[in-house]
Amino acid sequence: MIKEIREPLIFEISEAGKRAGELPALDVPEKKDALAGVALRRELEGFPEVSETEVTRHFTRLSQKNYCVDMGIYPLGSCTMKYNPKINERLSAHPAFAASHPLASEDLVQGNLEVLKRLENYLSEIAGMDAFTLHPAAGAHGELVGMMLIRAALEARGDARKHVLIPDSAHGTNPSSAHICGYAVREIKSNENGTIDLAGLEREMTDEVAALMVTNPNTLGVFESDILRITEIVHAKGGLVYMDGANMNALTGIVRPGDMGVDVLHINLHKTFSTPHGGGGPGSGPVGVKKELVPFLPVPVIGERNGRYVLELDRPGTIGRVRGHFGHFSVIVRALCYILSLGPRGVREIAEFAVLNANYIRKSLEGDYHLKYTTPSMHECVFSDKLQKEHGVTNLDIAKRLIDYGVHPPTMSFPLIVHGALMIEPTETESRRDLDLFIDAMKAIAREAKESPEVLHAAPHVTYVGRLDEVNAAKNPVLRWEKKP
Amino acid sequence: MIKEIREPLIFEISEAGKRAGELPALDVPEKKDALAGVALRRELEGFPEVSETEVTRHFTRLSQKNYCVDMGIYPLGSCTMKYNPKINERLSAHPAFAASHPLASEDLVQGNLEVLKRLENYLSEIAGMDAFTLHPAAGAHGELVGMMLIRAALEARGDARKHVLIPDSAHGTNPSSAHICGYAVREIKSNENGTIDLAGLEREMTDEVAALMVTNPNTLGVFESDILRITEIVHAKGGLVYMDGANMNALTGIVRPGDMGVDVLHINLHKTFSTPHGGGGPGSGPVGVKKELVPFLPVPVIGERNGRYVLELDRPGTIGRVRGHFGHFSVIVRALCYILSLGPRGVREIAEFAVLNANYIRKSLEGDYHLKYTTPSMHECVFSDKLQKEHGVTNLDIAKRLIDYGVHPPTMSFPLIVHGALMIEPTETESRRDLDLFIDAMKAIAREAKESPEVLHAAPHVTYVGRLDEVNAAKNPVLRWEKKP
Amino acid sequence: MSYLSLSDNDKKEMLARVGVGSVDDLFCCIPDSVRLRRPLDLPPALTEIELVRTIEGIGRKNAYAGHLSFLGGGAYEHFIPAVVDYLSSRGEFVSPYTPYQPEVSQGTLQIIFEFQTLVCQLAGLDIANASLYDGSTGTAEAVLMAQRVTGRDKVLLARSLHPQFREVVRTFIKNLGIEAVEVGYGPDGRIDPAALAGLLDARTAAVVHQSPNFFGVVEDVRALSEAAHGAKALSVAIVAEAVSLGLLEAPGRLGADIVTGEAQSLGVPLSFGGPYLGFLATKKEFLRQMPGRVAGQTVDKEGRRGFVLTLSTREQHIRRERATSNICTNQALCALRATIFMETLGKRGLRELAWQNVQKAAYAADRLAAVPGVKRRFSGPVFNEFVVELPKPWPAVEASLRAKGIIGGYGLEAAYPELKGAALVTVTEMRTKDQIDRLARSLQEVLS
Amino acid sequence: MSYLSLSDNDKKEMLARVGVGSVDDLFCCIPDSVRLRRPLDLPPALTEIELVRTIEGIGRKNAYAGHLSFLGGGAYEHFIPAVVDYLSSRGEFVSPYTPYQPEVSQGTLQIIFEFQTLVCQLAGLDIANASLYDGSTGTAEAVLMAQRVTGRDKVLLARSLHPQFREVVRTFIKNLGIEAVEVGYGPDGRIDPAALAGLLDARTAAVVHQSPNFFGVVEDVRALSEAAHGAKALSVAIVAEAVSLGLLEAPGRLGADIVTGEAQSLGVPLSFGGPYLGFLATKKEFLRQMPGRVAGQTVDKEGRRGFVLTLSTREQHIRRERATSNICTNQALCALRATIFMETLGKRGLRELAWQNVQKAAYAADRLAAVPGVKRRFSGPVFNEFVVELPKPWPAVEASLRAKGIIGGYGLEAAYPELKGAALVTVTEMRTKDQIDRLARSLQEVLS
């Protein structure tokens, strides 16, 4: 509420002897020598000592230094910052789920297994795949698991292959995941529409190539219209098609990746299915596959035997375990709640209005900002700072100035094929008023760029801190508090 | 987070056709003529139509325009703004309590009745009274109930009486409550110590006087050292002593009103017993009485019959019902949790450190602000703006300027016997750091009053709105939104 | 568990600054003879883990939870969207005081302003206050207000008014020389017009009626108001089931001068009877006589809109004994819940909610009336509850239903000796068709 | 239930501005042949009331709730103070993205910085990252990191390392030409030093050991680290029960080069296995090889302190395939919970919590060992769990205990064929003496 208030680190307000969270007196006879001979620490050096009042105030004040979806539009491209329904938060925290132990035997957790199975089935229907695994902890983890599945399938064919093709517009996790799966990455250039260049693909797609990782709609928010031809080319050469489903928000109920020839894909529950981002996780990156790849799915697989759910561990072909237990269960509960709430029509409306909102913004800002690719937009549109650069104003200036107008900036770090990118994804849950708020701010900033660029260079003006020195942060890293000597 | 952001009224963002909180389809055959002949409204004219996203953002943004105990020190005199433990919030909302219906028969709600009985007993022990009723909804309601009990007791003696004595330092609810109980109020002047003038009391205390309403410690935070003599004088004349226990935070475990000759008192659970103020309620104002007044307690009274709790309704002497059902039950659960958490020592520490904190502030600010009454302070101290007035600075200026320093202003509206009052009550849950934050701000303001009074007149500077025109608000009242014609 | 925030070192240094040797010295001004020299006789302190075990243990002693309930009568089990719980539990709403410092309380103040607006829209009147304790004290405040407005000293209370509300009114007026007279009801369960006409006179300050009344029956508020006005008395409309206002014509539009009552239905949990939410709306001309706080709109020096508590000259901290009421702390957090609830359901949602209550109750009434031996007691139109008359004494029937896990309704005999063997059955949107059918089946078994 | 915020009128006007006739036209660029022309085959939409009934209904199918549980093995039932739930559920923490815009993310960033500090203090090392998915993937990341640091291609995995962690490591390294060799344990349940010495060689990148290990036994981290260093391999210490760090010497102080593992114990609910909280700490010199995000301290132009995500040149969005890891979204909200948890319990609280776990487990171990036929399997010192050997096959014993409402422990045979008839029994501070006695009594009944 008050700009000036600065919140110290908890360590700076710690005072010997204070405490919260007391424990009951020990109710068993104390065995002083229980850990005789074991190296113990004298004390938790540097650990804070504060009261519950202070803890509550510390985190309440810190929370007020964040912008969030609950405050307003958050048009961060490729992140699908939609509203997170409150009821899903409550239900995912229900003791029946939240208090259940992952090592409990199957018959004690039939409800949990039903949750998992249901979501697997619903995602398969939505994505047009034959099966899903919910183990992956996030999108990047899903990519890795997906590539492992592809590798396992090819090895089973006796043809492991060495390379993976990835468009230059792809998110950084794609090449990184392929690499960690032991593949060499070959980048394929985008054409003038920002989509995959078919000629280039035909050239690159040799029988040394295991897979193509395609993002559709791609990170420009452009749908790969040649997708059928693309998957055909890859399949013809014995390769498999991996789809990064981070942008699934543009497709739900409209078209299914499985119907377009995609063999494997991941979906981000923390994007398309409204589970909160939590300031950077936890997410969940379920992976869907076609029949051919089912034998290789990570264990445990949820099976059904005479009306009861069972955990299948003994699956010869499996790539093995990719994470402990069953994935991000409480995130999975939220996504299930979301799909059940929306139903067939609601799930389709996700895509319909995500795309309408994005095109509304694009149309409204076309004159004011440069659009490198004029191909039709789906759920997001990518402008650049080209016009503003003439006045020495960069996309960073524009982003920081947006903060002064009370809205969150778009994504700027990629796609790398657009310099000075402003990647805008409003999502379907935004109101006309919030969209206009953002549009008006962008227009005002376009004017300011011409008339008073210095105001933009100095932005933001309304936050607790101004632009921070990131260069120094990386040059002389201070990554933890330390007691002054 | 952002000062400039203004939040519209919900009515101003309403759009026909939007909605949240949908209901299931009707599962019974619809009877269109169910209310034939009854006057129905065509529509809920003016009611808003918004989505859940918009509701969440509206109230999240509005919440960020409030200062609160969870953010920092809130030294509002006479209000005991202490920390509200989070666990008590959770337990009071537990379905076992929150979902239980007040008309359910006794045997279905033995747990609820145990909660009520336990708190009655604990409060009786803490206040040194013979019995408590938890019906009163807040302090003022408690005062009214208390005075009704006194009146009933006197009438039973066949001696109703006409007047009630109230010190000029008392809170406004005292005279108002006495008045609504049908009594004429006689004000008694405070002496140079800010306490009750014994001579004056002896003069005023006739056999026409039903009771004295005393606040102890009084609203100056001063303990009425003559309390034994005072109660003696009143009793000698056949009157009864009512104590406003709003300041009980200074006494818990140290001294018990019942032991000082008090016949009836109310306690504010939303002060002494840490139940949250909620931006102005709900509170709870339990009333304690001595044996003589027990027959007159409001119904229902919780009784115990062979190990089970019962509701006693048939009590000939009762003043009757003072509110529906059983008082503010969920508030009562919180207070019970608080007492159970603290235990005997913890309850005593409430008073010990509430008084230490108040005296720490008093001592620290003595040189800087004028202290009309130098009598020892208990849980709060009352300064005035006398010294600052010389520079044209009032307590209002000081209060508003404190906001710029990130702390909440003290109480200014009373006690009326101190002009330009600054009534400061830190409570026991404050940390040294928060106390010093307040002290340093007050000292800085004392300096500013001399050096740059204009800064104070213009304060606050950091809030969403500046000082508001209260005169105009009262002259041309706008008490509701209306659709522009 | 301690909530103090001082370290031992803090305490030492602070005592030193204050200039006393020990905490005990701070209490020197208390007569030694009365100082408590023993520890309080309270249970030993509990840590959070122990507190949870203790309180949840007490909670398990409530057998209520396991049952299918058809209770109502002024306290209703309605749907509460999760947003209401989440938003109303934010510390910025839970932990501030009354918004006496408007610059740091705009959140609370704007919400009160929105609440007042919504109440005016529901009531069909000009102004509303920021809340009162509950429906019963609200009714009492309305009676006192009517006396102030009319200068008359007699009020007519419908016998169909919530029994607890009537009792509270009597407790309040006992010492103020105001007389309360009851007006009976007819076979339709509505106020008997003839009886009313007979009791109205020049001493009458107000006719206090409730719709839907305690029998669930919708009164003819227009006729009642006309009758009251005919005697220059005020028409005071009580609403104990606020959801009904989503569908029924606004009482203000039907002539009511004061509309007050209980708004627990709008997002406030049952919570064994409290805290609930009293509200009061009236006509502009009575503004100065209205009890309770109000928030008003104004501007700051830069002309920015803001909200403040206003017209406090009516209140005790200024007017002292001449205040319109002694109420200070009210029900702000409950009013917040109701505001979130109303804005979430919105224009269509609240109306639909009301309609579903009517339909479920209508279905239940038909199902129960079809049970041999069961009769509807009143012929008037009902909202979401109705009175049934049974061939067996209610306590026996209630017990047998209880044995089947059902709380079938509320026996009326205690409050209405003339309604021996009758019970009030409430059916909100939360009851499914299956549950209603189960009640009917069980009742049939119990009675056969 | 729809979460859209557009009115029909909005939609009309927006389509007009976009210049298309219908929403459908927006999808023109999708090949018609693959457009889905039927509704998705999903259950019909549910309103909030129905959703609650449905999900709670599924929840009731978990029989687990009713039982007294002694399960652990990497997931622990610990006390979670109410402040943790309240504060971590605030929308300002739940609903923002990764703090890429520091000026509007100082809350999240400062909390990450405090989390990194607390992890360093627990681990006894210089630096820590902002979190990893969980303990199993954290272990895999540590193995890959060790390979990058040492350039070697073989890792030694303690057989006493969490079985799931070992499996996940194998899945990760399968395609990277890294070899994993298991090191057995001795009669004390600790890594067999001779076996270790025999396997260490010039190809060994790291010795990966866990303490307390999967049998609950505390390893001699100093000796293991010295052995590893003797072969110029890294000592990688895995911690699956973070509460133990409140009492046991910091692994970094005992020579560990990387400390990683699972911090679910610190305020994160069991929640059937996720989301949990992986963490990783290491030495300054390995900073550039450390996987995962980090927050760092810096200043703005006015010299005001602020925090930013930094050293992102290690990460995929800049380094792409040469990144130290592909992790992007991590476990921020779980790290927040752990930060609140650690700061609430604080210096003394966390130590006391650890001590109580030791004591309860010790008491339980003695009680069970006293049951005729029951033997402790390992002689080494344990933290809060221990392995018992039973005279009857575990599945039978487990079933009989279950019949008494007790989940007695975790059978080890599946993961350790050589430990037939053995079970891991976990006892945290949440188990009371009475509950432990009840387990002992029941076990005695079951075995006799």
Ligand SMILES: Cc1ncc(COP(=O)(O)O)c(C=O)c1O
């Ligand atoms: C296109 C794309 N792919 C993959 C990812 C990685 O997903 P996660 O952050 O859940 O690992 C992202 C995240 O922003 C993304 O935008």
Ligand SMILES: Cc1ncc(COP(=O)(O)O)c(C=O)c1O
């Ligand atoms: C001394 C005193 N008495 C009575 C009251 C009235 O209590 P309540 O606001 O709970 O009605 C107050 C409230 O501030 C007070 O300070």
